[in-house]
Amino acid sequence: xxxxxxxxxxxxxxxMVVIRAHWIRRWCTLLASIVVLxxxxxxxxxxxxxxxxxxxxxxxxxxxxxxxxxxxxxAIFHRESVRSTSYKCGGTIINKDTVLTAHHCVVENQRPxxxxxxxxxxxxxxxxxxxxxxxxxxxxDIISPEGASALYFTDDIAILRMQNQFIYDDYVQPxxxxxxxxxxxxxxxxxxxxxxxxxxxLDATSAALREAHIPVVSAEDCLRSNRDLFxxxxxTKVYCGGSRNGTSSCNGDSGGGMFFxxxxxxxxxxxxxxxxxxxxxxxxxxxxxxxxxxDVAKYLDWLRKNDVxxxxxxxxxxxxxxxxxxxTTLIRLTVDPKMKAYLQQYKGDILLRVQLxxxxxxSLFH
Numbered sequence: 001x002x003x004x005x006x007x008x009x010x011x012x013x014x015x016m017v018v019i020r021a022h023w024i025r026r027w028c029t030l031l032a033s034i035v036v037l038x039x040x041x042x043x044x045x046x047x048x049x050x051x052x053x054x055x056x057x058x059x060x061x062x063x064x065x066x067x068x069x070x071x072x073x074x075a076i077f078h079r080e081s082v083r084s085t086s087y088k089c090g091g092t093i094i095n096k097d098t099v100l101t102a103h104h105c106v107v108e109n110q111r112p113x114x115x116x117x118x119x120x121x122x123x124x125x126x127x128x129x130x131x132x133x134x135x136x137x138x139x140x141d142i143i144s145p146e147g148a149s150a151l152y153f154t155d156d157i158a159i160l161r162m163q164n165q166f167i168y169d170d171y172v173q174p175x176x177x178x179x180x181x182x183x184x185x186x187x188x189x190x191x192x193x194x195x196x197x198x199x200x201x202l203d204a205t206s207a208a209l210r211e212a213h214i215p216v217v218s219a220e221d222c223l224r225s226n227r228d229l230f231x232x233x234x235x236t237k238v239y240c241g242g243s244r245n246g247t248s249s250c251n252g253d254s255g256g257g258m259f260f261x262x263x264x265x266x267x268x269x270x271x272x273x274x275x276x277x278x279x280x281x282x283x284x285x286x287x288x289x290x291x292x293x294x295d296v297a298k299y300l301d302w303l304r305k306n307d308v309x310x311x312x313x314x315x316x317x318x319x320x321x322x323x324x325x326x327x328t329t330l331i332r333l334t335v336d337p338k339m340k341a342y343l344q345q346y347k348g349d350i351l352l353r354v355q356l357x358x359x360x361x362x363s364l365f366h
Contacts (some may be wrong), residue, residue: 009111048072048311049176052169059274067125070195070209071173073256074099075127076160077119078108085119087127090196090256092268093174095309096165101255102271102294103158104150106142115139120160121203123171127197133171137162145299153233156273157294159306164229175259176267178314181297184239187216187269192241192260194272198252214241214258214291222290230292233274237298241270242290256260258293265313268296 072093077085089105099120106113116138123133130142140163145155166172193215222230222240234240240257258270272292303310 047265047313048174049261049313050173051266052171052173068171070211070259071123072169072175072268073195073209074120074122075124075197076101076105076111076255077121079119087197089254090272091120091160092257092271093122093172094177094268095164095174096168097162098179098308099160099162100257100268100271101158101160102273103144103148103156104153104273105255106144106158106160107150110151112142112144115142115160118142120162122166123169124209126208132168135166135172137164137166139163143304153238153274153292155237155294156236157271157296157299159303159308170351173307174311175257176265176312177296177300177303177310178267178269179300179310179315181300184216184295184297185218187260188218189215190260191215192257192258192269194241194253194256196256196272215243216241217290225290230290233292237295238273238292239270239295240290241293263314267312269293270295 015192049072052071067068072256074091074093075087076089076091076099078088079085089101091099091101091105094100106118118139120137122135122137123131125131125133139160141159141161142162145157148155148158150156168174192215193211195209195211196216197207198208217240219234219240222234230240253272254274257268258272259266260269261267273292273294275289275291
């Protein structure tokens with residue numbers, strides 16, 4: 001018996017349209033092929049915050065990472081001329097066509113940079129090597145909060161819309177974002193991981209991606225450490241992190257994320273924003289100072305307002321945009337041109353939901 005003969009009486013398709021099984025059976029005579037896309041517990045095609053390469057350090061005093069260890073971290077370049085680009089900042093993949101970075105990374109001489117001058121490179125480990133894992137995308141739109149200021153690091157966050165979509169693989173993946181605002185005070189003393197190609201203890205930027213484990217500190221400790229600086233820039237939308245031991249985010253790490261692993265998924269919480277300047281090395285960060293991170297949790301409504309899709313595996317099942325729960329197997333049906341024209345009225349792939357009732361997927365094809 002084939003899959004068409006095993007169909008239940010009703011099938012759920014995209015847009016929550018219910019189609020009777022006898023219609024599907026008629027369509028089966030027109031099918032060219034049936035391809036199983038995936039079988040996962042949640043029914044989602046792509047889980048965020050998952051390292052695919054399964055491998056066991058601007059990061060000042062950090063350690064060199066490994067290729068594929070941070071597949072959502074990207075390098076942002078400014079195009080200086082037709083043939084010349086320069087690395088500026090990091091960023092984080094939120095979905096296939098969206099990157100989150102710092103507002104001051106998309107500003108030049110206190111003026112917004114043209115979107116077509118930004119190039120985003122994903123799947124990168126060494127900035128000097130254009131390897132086979134590299135994916136490059138141009139930016140067509142930059143969105144910053146209305147009150148964003150690169151001079152005062154106010155609302156230091158920006159959305160980059162890509163001209164072309166990333167293709168998810170072992171080296172390019174999206175990160176997760178919590179769908180509710182967790183009070184940052186609950187994370188004080190907790191270590192997050194920051195990654196980047198920024199300034200190192202060798203007084204140079206790093207070609208290889210580095211990572212460091214940084215604790216969140218309280219606003220009170222942050223203010224006491226440098227009241228002149230943090231009293232001007234520390235707001236409810238910013239939190240501090242650092243050990244003040246030489247391990248820190250620094251120049252070139254801006255726009256990258258601070259990530260926390262929860263329930264087996266990596267979440268973005270902070271965007272690297274600012275730090276004190278080293279008095280002995282003008283223009284370079286003070287690695288013994290705390291660093292300010294834009295708190296992504298304070299911008300959830302702003303992200304939603306700008307139609308930024310993000311995933312939170314910890315949210316309740318009734319929040320899932322697909323409305324599907326339980327063990328679900330999705331099957332794509334390829335049809336002939338006449339049937340395709342008919343199905344296009346549903347504005348998307350037609351997905352048949354089949355209850356397995358404890359049986360294996362292979363049983364559908366016997």
